[in-house]
Amino acid sequence: MNYCSSCGNSVTLRIPEGDDRERYVCVSCEAIHYTNPRVIVGCLPVHEGRVLLCRRAIEPRRDFWTLPAGFMENGETSAAGAARETWEEAEAKAVDLQLYRIFDVPHISQIYMFYRCGIEGGAFGAGPESVESALFEEAQIPWDEIAFPVVYKALKEYFDDRRKGEYPVRVSSIERLRRPG
Amino acid sequence: MNYCSSCGNSVTLRIPEGDDRERYVCVSCEAIHYTNPRVIVGCLPVHEGRVLLCRRAIEPRRDFWTLPAGFMENGETSAAGAARETWEEAEAKAVDLQLYRIFDVPHISQIYMFYRCGIEGGAFGAGPESVESALFEEAQIPWDEIAFPVVYKALKEYFDDRRKGEYPVRVSSIERLRRPG
Numbered sequence: 544m545n546y547c548s549s550c551g552n553s554v555t556l557r558i559p560e561g562d563d564r565e566r567y568v569c570v571s572c573e574a575i576h577y578t579n580p581r582v583i584v585g586c587l588p589v590h591e592g593r594v595l596l597c598r599r600a601i602e603p604r605r606d607f608w609t610l611p612a613g614f615m616e617n618g619e620t621s622a623a624g625a626a627r628e629t630w631e632e633a634e635a636k637a638v639d640l641q642l643y644r645i646f647d648v649p650h651i652s653q654i655y656m657f658y659r660c661g662i663e664g665g666a667f668g669a670g671p672e673s674v675e676s677a678l679f680e681e682a683q684i685p686w687d688e689i690a691f692p693v694v695y696k697a698l699k700e701y702f703d704d705r706r707k708g709e710y711p712v713r714v715s716s717i718e719r720l721r722r723p724g
Numbered sequence: 725m726n727y728c729s730s731c732g733n734s735v736t737l738r739i740p741e742g743d744d745r746e747r748y749v750c751v752s753c754e755a756i757h758y759t760n761p762r763v764i765v766g767c768l769p770v771h772e773g774r775v776l777l778c779r780r781a782i783e784p785r786r787d788f789w790t791l792p793a794g795f796m797e798n799g800e801t802s803a804a805g806a807a808r809e810t811w812e813e814a815e816a817k818a819v820d821l822q823l824y825r826i827f828d829v830p831h832i833s834q835i836y837m838f839y840r841c842g843i844e845g846g847a848f849g850a851g852p853e854s855v856e857s858a859l860f861e862e863a864q865i866p867w868d869e870i871a872f873p874v875v876y877k878a879l880k881e882y883f884d885d886r887r888k889g890e891y892p893v894r895v896s897s898i899e900r901l902r903r904p905g
């Protein structure tokens with residue numbers, strides 16, 4: 544951030560009075576420009592025991608498989624956002640959404656919220672950000688080609704929970720991944 | 725938003741290519757400036773069966789009682805943010821945090837995340853945004869002086885859940901309140 548979005552003058556990083564951390568503050572109008580974590584909402588859609596995954600048509604992790612998810616928009620609920628993303632990426636209508644898994648990803652200031660859901664009519668397709676979508680049995684999941692750690696972990700937990708017949712809502716943190724080598 | 729925070733030129737509201745809603749786009753550098761919902765994290769702190777509430781020293785809802793909560797900051801987890809707010813507003817050290825209640829508040833583009841927690845040593849005080857803090861038995865809760873609908877609802881549910889001995893994680897949406905009159 545270089546300029547004030549209110550008045551167009553320069554901003555400087557400083558600790559405002561009464562605050563305890565640096566913010567971008569306008570040198571002219573003194574507006575404080577906060578930046579906050581972003582919420583990513585998505586679904587874990589299941590139809591007849593199989594999970595719907597999308598193969599990404601875009602970077603990052605192009606050609607890897609993911610659950611439909613994306614940035615929550617202003618004015619929507621987290622569930623509505625998760626259903627919207629499922630429609631946009633997998634052309635599937637999410638039904639019976641149940642909050643399932645929350646991940647904090649503090650090093651990139653994101654929170655993921657995944658809902659379990661059904662798929663209306665079992666119908667799906669591929670939106671503009673997906674090469675294809677497909678339903679996978681547990682044994683067919685392409686574990687080595689999953690796009691993101693949060694997706695891998697949510698899927699592993701889902702199949703474990705399914706064996707137990709219980710789907711508790713969990714929250715945990717994903718730390719920065721160390722690259723091998 | 726009037727100006728581009730990257731280059732300082734004007735922004736205009738338009739639908740970027742491949743998008744489906746209006747964004748602030750810079751007329752010069754073409755940066756797209758997204759705005760997204762903000763996350764408010766807080767605690768429902770309990771010590772020896774009593775719930776810790778803070779009486780607000782600031783607007784909105786000055787002098788009304790609330791649970792300690794505030795905007796999640798970049799680089800922290802939701803639980804760390806909830807504990808931070810509990811320290812800042814009630815000078816209480818939150819321990820044993822358990823995710824409890826999520827509220828979508830779409831008309832103001834916010835998500836609340838409340839954690840149940842204990843209070844280390846039962847010690848608390850009042851931070852700069854609080855007039856005072858106090859522990860309340862259920863029968864003592866000042867129900868007519870609760871600052872926000874999400875706090876009222878979380879407290880009601882907490883006491884109901886306590887009677888059942890189960891604390892399921894819930895998510896629901898709070899719609900715009902109609903003013904009487």
Ligand SMILES: [Zn+2]
Nearest residue numbers: 547550569572
């Ligand atoms: Zn300014």
Ligand SMILES: [Zn+2]
Nearest residue numbers: 728731750753
């Ligand atoms: Zn610009």
